[in-house]
Amino acid sequence: MKPAKKLMKEELGQFVDHLSKEYLVYGPVARRSDFSFQEIDSAEDLRFDYTTTTIPPKKFFHHRQTLLRYSGEDYSELESTLEKRFLLLGVHSCDLNAILRHDRLFTRQFHDPYYLKLRRNSAIVALICTHIGNSCFCASLGTGPTIREGFDLLLTDLGNEYLIEVGSSEGQRMIEELNLQKANSSDLEKKEERVKLALTQFVKSMKMDGxxxxxxxxxxxxxxxxxxxxxxxxxxxxxxxxxxxxxxxxxxxxFEVADIPELSLNQGVRIRELDxxxxxxxxxxxxxxxxxxxxxxxxxxxxxxxxxxxxxxxxxxxxxxxxxxxxxxxxxxxxxxxxxxxxx
Amino acid sequence: MKLRCGFFKFTGCSGCQMEILRLEDELPPLLEMIEIAYWPMVTSKRWEENLDIAFVEGSVSTPREVKEIKEIRKRSRHLVAFGECAITGCIPSIRNFMTQSEAEETVYEHTDWIESIKPSEISEYVRTDISLPGCPPHRNTILEVIKAVALQRKPHLKHHSVCVECKLKDNNCLLTTEKRPCMGPVTNAGCGAICPSLNRECEGCYGPMSAANASSQSQILAEIGLSMDDVKRKFRKYAGTTDEYRKEAA
Amino acid sequence: MENPYIPRKAVITNIEDETYDTKTFTFEFKDCQKGIEFKPGQFVMLSIFGYGEAAISIASDMDDPSHLELTVRKVGDVTGALFSLKEGDQVGIRGPYGNSWPVSDAEGKQLLLVIGGCGCGTLRPVILYHRNNPKKFKSMEVLYGARTPGDIIYKKYHEEEWSKIPNTRILLSVDRVPENTYWKHEVGVVTTLFEDIKTNPEEALVFICGPEIMMKYSVIGLLKLGFNPDRIFCSMERRMRCGLGLCGHCQLGSKYVCKDGPIFSYTELKHLPDHIVRSD
Structure with missing residues (x-):
């Protein structure tokens, strides 16, 4: 494990700008009455105090895909149009656990190339959740609020700064060029206190066993x-x-699968959509x-x-x-x- | 061979037919595929030959229309109930909740000139082959119906709630987060959740979805503060006479 | 990485009428891999562009993987589109998918096949296997019920060829015989043939395929006769979008019909929700 670092809150803008060079960055933003993962133009839009978004990060991996294009008797998988890698910034433990579950689900007996292509094109900067919603109960399922795996970087809000822990070599590359201060043991203790405080906020729980x-x-x-x-x-x-x-x-x-022919009828696409x-x-x-x-x-x-x-x-x-x-x-x-x- | 199509309007607003004209880019290839055998809105051609597809817009609300729909049925291979009026009676059917004389007297000075019956869906009088929901039906669903007839398969139309389309669009939920009276949970999809995407509650203009739970929806609307009269109006607006909504609309 | 959603190109080389709504199609593959290896009871996803995909059981001889035979009833859009095709036309096929009839467990034992309606397709590979290897099973008894004589598929094989395989007995029954139709076999639902079963319940394996309601009453009848629920196997049918255990549509409780099935022992099946094949 690479040593943890610290990012001062006023440096968040630079951090996001830095990430935007390599990635399309998506993060939680506030809307009229909910939060949503949206493309981030400026760190000012980011709402790291969000509880949960209406739609989970699943929308980046598994909402609607074109499975193939057909034309007469010929057909083929569409050429990839992905260019820039994308990054999900501020993913909570519940959502990260869900992504890891889908990683397993889509690689069981058969590997799902459409899911995997998007997944491999993505990076995740997770965020320890400290604003527990009234409907949240991850703590009782062991899926949060702490995070141990599946991230490239992990952020924790320590008050004036973010603790940054590194979870992968890609994560290491994200912060390499930044001149970040090293975190010390009291920062890590502060993180534990934050988690402990979060744990006291849960209203709901569910016993999953059996x-x-x-x-x-x-x-x-x-x-x-x-x-x-x-x-x-x-x-x-x-x-x-x-x-x-x-x-x-x-x-x-x-998911549902459907063929959508063009008006010529002998060409079209086969798509799948969440069902x-x-x-x-x-x-x-x-x-x-x-x-x-x-x-x-x-x-x-x-x-x-x-x-x-x-x-x-x-x-x-x-x-x-x-x-x-x-x-x-x-x-x-x-x-x-x-x-x-x-x-x- | 082009599909010979006829477009008919009964008691409605012509909005469904207008939606075809809104196809714009798809119109030239569409005209490669269909022959317009009858369509008073765009051509003065009289209806002569039998049809592959008859698109019938509007509800049946005069004795003359009853005769006409039977004639259209006889002379068409596929009869499409085109839009909510033709499927559920839609907005004209609001007057089914008052007496015929009340309705006539509200509108006309001389009711003895009026030859009108209670508006009803066209399946009241004839068998229909395809129901194309919406007020008006989304142009893509119109294309899907034409393609399906050409391919001799069932059209892939959605029968589930608007909520599904709304969630796939990642919309901010109006009902649960803002307590606004959105009819999405009981309304047939197909519009692409146009209204909620524009911060407007779903009014229910695609009629009830398959196995819609109107009873729960009415309790939810009451819970967020609608009066029972307002709840009633919500269900009456587009499909009050359907089996699904009748109880809540009464 | 291989994409499991992309079908192989296959050409129709023969079409045989079975009944008024059922045909057997023979396909050859256009790719260099040529044939298709499969186990009896498995299915393929048949693809016709513009219409979609449908799961169809394999009806061919597994000792001859050079081509693929599917016996198809016209029930929906994809099968309807298939019926409009002719020899030389192309379709897409991927698979085979699913588990199989436990044929090797039946070796040295008696085998009882109970078939309803079009269900014959999925059990044809078992009958053909028995024809090719007549000593593998101690005996085979086939009970086949259909609505009318006109609904019996592979009729001439049942009457002329398969009934002549050593240690094989084929009993046919129809619900009703229309006027002026010649019928020398039994009349009544398939379970009326149960009185005449020669197979010994103690050692037999039973393979059942047909509509759920028919499988339900078959299971009830067989349990009464003393057949072991662990050795009664049913083939379940669900509309599938992927065949890969990913689209979710064919789930019965904790099982996917496409991946964990389509063949389930009655013991396993009776604990699963959302079907009617139960004896209680």
């Missing part, structure tokens, strides 16, 4: 009809099947059949997946970012579902 088995075992548990049909679990309304939970989930990966198991059409089969027609079965599928009990196993399970809770118009809360399944 939830995957419970969800698969209790297929007719009352909680599924509460969230799927009747409403009433901790004040929630019945699920709308709008798909928000899975679209904002950093570990949801399911959701909450949508009725997701489980349609030939001749109009549907094996998850009931809303209840659909919410059970999603929750089971987030508890690690679906096909993705723990590579698509919950990281505790709380986005699904924030994004659900019906106020369905995964931590309440877990409690109910446990009989708590």
């Amino acid at each position: 939830l995957n088995q419970l969800a698969l075992k209790y297929l007719d548990h009352e909680v599924w009809s509460l969230i799927g049909e009747k409403g009433g679990l901790a004040g929630c309304f019945a699920c709308l099947s709008c798909g928000n939970c899975s679209l904002v989930c950093p570990t949801c990966y399911c 959701s198991c909450q949508l009725l059409e997701y489980a349609e089969v030939a001749l109009g059949g549907n094996f998850r027609r009931d809303r209840k079965a659909r919410v059970r599928q999603w929750m089971t997946c987030k508890f690690g009990g679906a096909g993705g196993g723990f590579d698509s399970s919950c990281v505790g970012c709380g986005r699904c809770i924030n994004a659900c118009p019906s106020h369905i809360d995964i931590t309440e579902v877990a409690k109910s399944l446990r009989g708590e």
